[in-house]
Amino acid sequence: MRRREVIALIGSIALAPRSAAAQTPPRVYRVGFLSPAVPIADNSGPGSAFLKGMAERGFRLGQNLSVERRGGQGRNSELPRLAQELVAAKVDVIITIGFPPVVAAKSTGIPTVAAAGVGDPVATGLVESLARPGGTVTGISDNATELSTKRLGLLKEIAPGLRRVAMLWNQDDLGMTLRYKASAEAAERLGISVQALGVREPNDFETAFAAMNRDMPDAILMVADALTNLNRKRVFDFAATHRLPAIYETEFYARDGGLMSYGGNLGEIYERAAALTHRILEGAKPAELPFEQPTRYDLVINLKAAKAIGLDVPFNLLARADEVIE
Numbered sequence: 001m002r003r004r005e006v007i008a009l010i011g012s013i014a015l016a017p018r019s020a021a022a023q024t025p026p027r028v029y030r031v032g033f034l035s036p037a038v039p040i041a042d043n044s045g046p047g048s049a050f051l052k053g054m055a056e057r058g059f060r061l062g063q064n065l066s067v068e069r070r071g072g073q074g075r076n077s078e079l080p081r082l083a084q085e086l087v088a089a090k091v092d093v094i095i096t097i098g099f100p101p102v103v104a105a106k107s108t109g110i111p112t113v114a115a116a117g118v119g120d121p122v123a124t125g126l127v128e129s130l131a132r133p134g135g136t137v138t139g140i141s142d143n144a145t146e147l148s149t150k151r152l153g154l155l156k157e158i159a160p161g162l163r164r165v166a167m168l169w170n171q172d173d174l175g176m177t178l179r180y181k182a183s184a185e186a187a188e189r190l191g192i193s194v195q196a197l198g199v200r201e202p203n204d205f206e207t208a209f210a211a212m213n214r215d216m217p218d219a220i221l222m223v224a225d226a227l228t229n230l231n232r233k234r235v236f237d238f239a240a241t242h243r244l245p246a247i248y249e250t251e252f253y254a255r256d257g258g259l260m261s262y263g264g265n266l267g268e269i270y271e272r273a274a275a276l277t278h279r280i281l282e283g284a285k286p287a288e289l290p291f292e293q294p295t296r297y298d299l300v301i302n303l304k305a306a307k308a309i310g311l312d313v314p315f316n317l318l319a320r321a322d323e324v325i326e
Contacts, residue, residue, distance in 0.1 A: 029059060029281050032068040032091035034083060034105055036076065036098040036226030039069035045252065046115070049267045050095065053274025059281070072101070074230045076172070079104035086110070093277050096139075098225055099175025102126060106137050111280045114139030115273040116266070117225060119175025120182075121291060130291040138276055138286040140269050142293055148183035148221075151247045151262050152190055154299070155219045157317050158260065158306075159245045162218045164193045168208060168235065169223035171198030176225045183221060205231050209238050220246035224253070224263075232256065236305075243309040254300035255325060259309075264294030298322040 031054075033040045033047075040047045042061070051061055059065040068089045070082040083104040086094055094110050096102040098117040105112040106126065114121065114137060121141055127133035130141065156162045165187060169180040177198075184194045195217050197208040220239055222228055228235070232248075236257045239246040247260045254261040272292055279289060302325040306313050318324055 026064045028064055028066050030066045030068065030089065030091040031277060032086035032089065032094045032110075033070065034079065034086065034094055034096045034101040035071045036079070036101055037071055037074055037229055039071035040097070041069075042067070045266050046097070046270045049270035050115075050274050050277075053271040054277065057274065057278040059278065072226065074226045076100040076226075080107065083108050093280050095273055095277065099124065099173055100226075102137060102139070106135070109136055111286045112137045112139070113273050113276045113280070113286075114141070116140065116264075116269050117175070119178050120144060123178050124174050127291065132288065133291060134287045136286050138289040139291055140264075140272055140294065141291050142264055144179045144182035145186060147249075147263065147297075148179075148186040149190070150297075151221060151249075152183070152187055152192060154260065154262055154317070155221065155245060155247050156190070156192075158311065158313060159219055162192060164195060164217045165219045165221050166195040166197055166208075166212055166217035167221050167223065168197050168199060168228060170200065170225045170227040172200045173225050173227070176223045179223050183223065199227060201227070202231055205234050209234075212238070212242070216242065217244065220244055222246065222248050222253075224249040232258070240305070240308050243311075245309070245311060251298050251300045251323070254302045254305075254323075257302065257305060259302055259305040259311075261298075261300045263297060265296035265298050268296045269294055301325065
């Protein structure tokens with residue numbers, strides 16, 4: 001055999017393992033979304049923010065990332081079954097929205113990132129502490145007392161005569177019940193009386209509206225969860241009909257017709273959820289990943305809703321808004 005042929009043969013043998021390795025398909029990481037209402041779509045605010053955060057960390061949908069989506073459609077009783085579907089789908093991490101979904105996810109033993117609406121995870125018993133959660137759950141929480149005080153202060157700015165506020169919340173959701181209690185305590189410190197209107201199902205909203213009709217409050221504060229979210233338009237309509245200022249916890253409520261919202265920036269929240277997911281996929285344990293808090297909080301004001309109830313929004317409040325909807 002000629003020298004040139006020998007060199008070529010050796011070269012082909014040396015390159016063969018590399019060629020085979022190059023053809024090995026990349027590992028596909030599987031992430032499950034569990035929400036209390038509709039499944040989280042890729043093009044929704046939370047979905048797109050999460051996928052963008054994952055792509056920035058090298059995880060791209062359809063390449064090395066697959067997403068399973070489940071939503072309870074407002075029926076919390078469905079969440080344990082949906083969580084088991086994610087187990088059957090062999091997801092590596094579950095991302096949850098709201099308190100009932102994270103409870104269902106925790107029961108599976110799969111690492112879980114509570115992205116939003118979890119309430120106080122220590123008070124509800126989800127984790128041992130914010131700094132060292134223990135178990136299988138970490139995520140993003142917020143300071144309900146501080147935020148409630150801020151929201152009530154914003155209501156007083158837009159309605160200086162505020163003396164009594166109606167609070168709507170889902171009393172079957174422990175996380176949201178604790179958030180309501182924090183809001184009620186904040187109102188008491190500000191000298192504002194509270195009309196407590198806990199709901200458990202859609203029909204309860206009519207009962208809440210009847211109670212407000214009998215004894216009209218000066219404003220409404222609604223605690224966000226799947227039940228109140230799915231019935232938000234009814235609250236918007238009631239507030240508009242009775243010319244009541246109202247504040248909500250999440251920005252899309254104001255964009256969807258509510259007067260005003262104040263809460264953590266959803267883009268940042270789901271970007272941080274992606275960061276935590278990345279760390280778990282790289283081998284970190286949720287037990288050792290501290291719960292985070294948002295650093296950006298957005299005030300959104302809907303001027304169209306304000307005009308509909310004859311409300312003049314103070315200029316200094318408009319100047320502080322992160323978004324004003326005309």
